Amino acid sequence: MDELVWNVDPNADAPPSKQLVLRVLDALASDRLAAGAQLPSVRQLAARALVNPNTAARAYRDLEQLGVVRGANGLGVFATEAGPRLARDLRRRSTLDAFRGAASEALRAGHAPSELVTELSKLASNAKRPRKSA
Amino acid sequence: MNSIVTLQGLVKRFGGRSVLDGIDLELPAGTTTVLLGANGAGKSTLLRLLLGLERADEGSIRVAGLDPFHAASEVRRRVGYVPDQPDVYDWMSPKELYGFLAPQYPRWSRELEARLITRLEIPHTTRFSALSRGEAAKAMLVAAIAPQPDLYLFDEAFSGLDPLVRDEVLAAFLEEAVLDSRAALVVTHELDVAARIADRVAVLNEGRIAVCASMEELGGGADSGALPRKLKELLGDVLLEGSAVA
Numbered sequence: 538m539d540e541l542v543w544n545v546d547p548n549a550d551a552p553p554s555k556q557l558v559l560r561v562l563d564a565l566a567s568d569r570l571a572a573g574a575q576l577p578s579v580r581q582l583a584a585r586a587l588v589n590p591n592t593a594a595r596a597y598r599d600l601e602q603l604g605v606v607r608g609a610n611g612l613g614v615f616a617t618e619a620g621p622r623l624a625r626d627l628r629r630r631s632t633l634d635a636f637r638g639a640a641s642e643a644l645r646a647g648h649a650p651s652e653l654v655t656e657l658s659k660l661a662s663n664a665k666r667p668r669k670s671a
Numbered sequence: 672m673n674s675i676v677t678l679q680g681l682v683k684r685f686g687g688r689s690v691l692d693g694i695d696l697e698l699p700a701g702t703t704t705v706l707l708g709a710n711g712a713g714k715s716t717l718l719r720l721l722l723g724l725e726r727a728d729e730g731s732i733r734v735a736g737l738d739p740f741h742a743a744s745e746v747r748r749r750v751g752y753v754p755d756q757p758d759v760y761d762w763m764s765p766k767e768l769y770g771f772l773a774p775q776y777p778r779w780s781r782e783l784e785a786r787l788i789t790r791l792e793i794p795h796t797t798r799f800s801a802l803s804r805g806e807a808a809k810a811m812l813v814a815a816i817a818p819q820p821d822l823y824l825f826d827e828a829f830s831g832l833d834p835l836v837r838d839e840v841l842a843a844f845l846e847e848a849v850l851d852s853r854a855a856l857v858v859t860h861e862l863d864v865a866a867r868i869a870d871r872v873a874v875l876n877e878g879r880i881a882v883c884a885s886m887e888e889l890g891g892g893a894d895s896g897a898l899p900r901k902l903k904e905l906l907g908d909v910l911l912e913g914s915a916v917a
Contacts, residue, residue: 545867547863547866548863548900553867580845580846580847580849581846583845583846584842584843584845584846585842587838587841587842587845587867587868588845588867588868589703589845589867589868589869589870589886590845590850591702591870
């Protein structure tokens, strides 16, 4: 848990609490945070991310609502059993949306569908590279 | 909401000039308010009034329900104050300072004191005169948190520190200064710090509160990103308005 990076960039366009939500989802989806693993308390999270505790609490409320953590108000915050799967689903959903958006734009710009299929095949054959951790 | 500090129509004059010219401000329990303002805007005067070091010319000022000027020692026991420069006997070590302060604060926690000394690696037996700026700032933070005050008052406490030290001090404040039933007022000119720790931002300009808004109100939604930029815009507007009026 301690190797997880909680940095928040206050200059980024995404709100700090949403940045924290994405960090946790990413850690769960990439197996750096396992089902049942304990997360920092609200205050610990605030200190590590250098954000207001209310911002940290808001991030945990959203994550609880998403079903990936539980116990945000109790003695500890834990990843739920379904957490890693849900996080992967959520990530797949958003990446698929982004892919559809990019593909539509490419089609509108005049690329032939076959061109895009070729590009996709190339990407798929390169995708065996090890995942870079954030 | 339960307010730790309530200021109404506060006026303070020095030699006929109104340094504070009708301040209305509430610091609700559970929140950190960051006070921004140019040099000479009246920030230090406001802090001195809150600490009971000055007497208001008009208006009322309540800290935990008390008038700081008339109940100065009672208010001091309820305020954890970090000045911009350590205002301590520099022949004392942090350990001696805490031993000197603890009996004056009914809720002083020796456990919290010890935990913070360890966490911040404070050379607590070294005299203040031999401490670095960063070490002294850390030592002063302990003196503000260990009393478990109703009000934390920080005057540029995070300024002029090495960035790593600043982050350590910020983290200790965020984790150890429990705000549930308390409030914090942080004077700073560092917008990055303000954006990270503020629930609310108040801008003091020409002796008045020009803006007082929650981060949600400033961001136009739930906590919004790009806050330092927004604060800079906000502050720029206020200072421009102020100079246009003057």
